[in-house]
Amino acid sequence: MTSEITLFVNPTAGRGRGAHAAQPAASALRDAGFRVHTVLGEDAHDALRRAREAVAAGTGALIAVGGDGLVSLALQAVAGTATPLGVVAAGTGNDFARALGLPVRAPAAAGRLVARALKDGGCRDIDLGRVGDRWFGSVLASGFDSRVNDRGNRMRRIGGRFRYDLAILAELAALAPIPYRIRFDGGEPRETEATLVAVGNGASYGGGMRICAGAEMDDGLFDVTVVGACSRATLLRVFPKVYRGTHLSHPAVTVHRVSSIELAAAGVTAYADGEPLGALPLTAACVPGAVRVLTGGAGRGLQRPG
Structure with a gap:
């Protein structure tokens, strides 16, 4: 070396x-x-x-x-x-x-x-997500959360965290279920209405929001969290639970463990690792051992939550 x-x-x-x-x-x-x-x-x-x-x-x-x-x-x-x-x-x-x-x-x-x-x-080989020639390490977001990002990015005259708080309020006011077409691992397409779909190679986004709380970075699979169609009141009740990962037990939430996913929805931009990726439709694949990370033993021995 x-x-x-x-x-x-x-x-x-x-x-x-x-x-x-x-x-x-x-x-x-x-x-x-x-x-x-x-x-x-x-x-x-x-x-x-x-x-x-x-x-x-x-x-x-x-x-x-x-x-x-x-x-x-x-x-x-x-x-x-x-x-x-x-x-x-x-x-x-x-x-x-x-x-x-x-x-x-x-x-x-x-x-x-x-x-x-x-x-x-002291290295650890971990998986990455891939969409075309773009790699991501944590979470690919689409739906309510990505629309908040879209709106926040348009509010250029407002600085700091405040613009994203305003963006959340504006998107809550406009909340409506999004018709998705989803295909897991090349299977039959599924038509569903959802608030958001998050594809997790890692567990969290947004500074600790554990949207895909069970995701592991070296298991060769995504954890896909689908938050179904829900009311503003339900979303506001569920949202605080995301920081602890306890939202996954809510009836409106389902989790799928897959190696690839095809996502389609009109008017939805995807973000990966917090950066704009592009408009749906897209196909994301989990690539095992795609990168070697210097960890010095940190993070080893972690177990998937039961």
Whole structure:
């Protein structure tokens, strides 16, 4: 293994935490004897190009310093390659890191864990979801939640979390069941009305909302959570349970464990790892062992909830 590794940094992640996290992470890696090269990029497209160039040049690891958006970009560069991925979680949600039991907003500790994993072979091969040529690590969202994202993204004059709170209220006012056409594992298509359909390689999105609470990242399967047609009152009662994952027992909720899914619904945009993926229809496949993540033993031995 080469001693030169690449820090892939989003300086704006977590309202600037990404920039502050890069230095202690880099120091921990240099103290462990690694040569550290930093990649920034002028925008997402340029950053991904630079990350792919580093992987192609044989970097010993690509270390994503930022939030789930940057991890998503990093996955596009390392998925299907022998280059391991390290994560220094410094964003707002950090769902990918949480799912793997990695340090969150503790950049020096995360840097030390990555260094130890590189030296001791502390890696974990995990699955990824794939839609066309796009990879995702956590959750693909469609329906009510993705429409909230759509509306929030349009509210450019309103800053911070407040615009998404407004977006939720607006989407609740417009709540109506969405006609979906779903096919699991190439089987017969199912026509159903639903509030949302979430495809989980990991358990959570949105900073700890455990929408696919039973999902494991190394079982070769998605956990697909379907929230059926429901009233505003029911949705408001069920919503707080998502943070504990206890919503899965509600009669309006069903879970399907599958290796692939075809989703179709008019006027619905899908988001994967919090980033816009495109309008339905789409087909998502779970690809076993698609990426090697530097965990240093973190997250091992976790059991699926009963």
